[in-house]
Amino acid sequence: MQLGMIGLGRMGGNMAERIRRAGHEVIGYDVSADSGRDVDNLEALVARLNAPRIVWVMVPSGKPTDDTLSQLGTLLEAGDLIINGGNCRYTDDRRNADSLAADGIQYMDCGVSGGVWGSERGYALMVGGDADAYQRALPIFEALKPEGENGLVHAGPVGGGHFAKMVHNGIEYGMMQAFGEGFATMERSEYIQNTAEVMASWRSGSVVDSWLLDLLVRAMNDDPDLKQVPPVADETGEAKWTIEAAAELGVPTPAISAGLYTRLASRGGADDVLRVVTAMRGQFGGHVTKA
Incomplete structure (x- = not known):
């Protein structure tokens, strides 16, 4: 699969590498020029991805996440999917999902646990969103989770992932x-x-x-x-x-x-x-x- 990863810090950067090791293509973007990013702005990221796109947002909660989602809402197209993996408050997820749905963009929230060790051990993932969106992104989740049966759960509707986390x-x-x-x-x-x-x-x-x-x-x-x-x-x-x-x-x-x-x-x-x-x-x- 192909994935856009926004935010290549201690968590996002390691997650991108683990996904790549599983055989998927990751196009990474970060505001820092020293992050090892593949593109230097969101417009270039979206242009590099084949539609329908999947974009994972891994930036700090609050204004950084709000600004990123707002900009993506103007760049992505109907049928694209955003996965918000930052530690956002669950009450924000439904607002984000409703706003993006107006343009036909799907939204999922994913609580991620694993810290700096997740690159090797795998990450515990708690996902919120529609069942069809979950199945669509499942290969990415499977690449990130630890080996074995546990470590991944579809917790419920939008907001459920961040509530569980x-x-x-x-x-x-x-x-x-x-x-x-x-x-x-x-x-x-x-x-x-x-x-x-x-x-x-x-x-x-x-x-x-x-x-x-x-x-x-x-x-x-x-x-x-x-x-x-x-x-x-x-x-x-x-x-x-x-x-x-x-x-x-x-x-x-x-x-x-x-x-x-x-x-x-x-x-x-x-x-x-x-x-x-x-x-x-x-x-x-x-x-x-x-x-």
């Missing part, structure tokens, strides 16, 4: 938070002599064995107590969206919320809150807290 990332926040809390508890205990060794032992026979644990152990191989890692973490929106969607559906999400709030606190988001708490403790109880 949103929940996936929320779960990821909760799992990482739990590993972090366990690590910190053992590091402070007189009963544990080597936290890194204990956690590495869980990789065999344990119910908490996972790829996340593998990656944590890999990090601790060079820095067993993780003292070289700064105690701050960013959040990219998906956990917050998961919590909001769950609340609308009446689902409590304390584990995911804990992961999100810890990340916000690590960036200084809790400093004013704690100053207020400390000030009140000093007023009603004479408590003195040292910095």
